[in-house]
Every structure is written in structure tokens, then in C-alpha cells.
Amino acid sequence: MMVGRLSTADYRRLATVLRVLGEAGLKPTLARLGLIRTQNVQSFDDAEAEAFVRALERLGPTFVKLGQIMATRADLLPPELTERLSRLHDAVAPVPFEEVRSQLVDDLGADPAEVFAEFSATPIAAASIGQVYEARLRTGETVV
Structure with a gap:
């Protein structure tokens, strides 16, 4: 611009x-x-x-x-x-997952469902500039 x-x-x-x-x-x-x-x-x-x-x-x-x-x-x-x-x-409403999905795809290089064995679309925490999601790696390890 x-x-x-x-x-x-x-x-x-x-x-x-x-x-x-x-x-x-x-x-x-x-x-x-x-x-x-x-x-x-x-x-x-x-x-x-x-x-x-x-x-x-x-x-x-x-x-x-x-x-x-x-x-x-x-x-x-x-x-x-x-x-x-x-x-x-300390109490920010989460952004709907569908609005976040495209950023995750860009960051991960693929849809979260393809990258992780399990991925929860419900954030476990939300802040002004980010949200935290829980997932399980294909190795079985739980990650956020």
C-alpha cells in the first residue's frame, strides 16, 4: 500500500x-x-x-x-x-474455528486433520492474538 x-x-x-x-x-x-x-x-x-x-x-x-x-x-x-x-x-471470546482453519493450513502446510492423529477444533484457551488447541500426534503424544 x-x-x-x-x-x-x-x-x-x-x-x-x-x-x-x-x-x-x-x-x-x-x-x-x-x-x-x-x-x-x-x-x-x-x-x-x-x-x-x-x-x-x-x-x-x-x-x-x-x-x-x-x-x-x-x-x-x-x-x-x-x-x-x-x-x-483475560476473557476474550474465541474466534470460530472456520475463521482460523486457513491460517492453520498455511502454518502447517496441510489441514490439521491430515497433520495430526486427532485435532480438537474447540480452543482450550483464547487470547487477543492467538488461541490454543489440543491435538494428538501420530506418535500418540498429546500436544497443544
């Missing part, structure tokens, strides 16, 4: 971000965060803060990381929001 120019993929991602935020009804949140211009309201209700956190989770790992950073900024954001965002430090 050239500096100052957005690619088609950039525009698609931006459209996805705006759609997710719009579906979550977050225009007031964006205004409170200073991302769009409107009246300056400093408080968040619980439903609005929760919708914002869920939207960040839906947008993926980069946005979860952004939420984790925002959670540490009690000097800039209202406590109702930073409290909700702080859960992103």
Missing part, C-alpha cells in the same frame, strides 16, 4: 469496521471517544460500554489489543468503559 492511498482491501476492512460499529449502535460511543463530532458526553451506560467491547471482539485481534490498551487509560476514558474493556485482558 502506498502512503496516503488506500487499497481496495483497506476500503473493505474500513467498511467492515463501520458496519460492525453501526450494528452495535455505537455512534454515541464514537462521539464520546472523540472519533466523530457531536455533543461531548463523558459517561457511558453499561449497555453501551458492553456493546463497544463486543464490537471490538467481533473486529478481531487488532481491535481487541486496542481495547486492552484503552482499558489502561483511566486518565482519558470514563470508568464505566475502562472497567468493561479490562475484561479483554
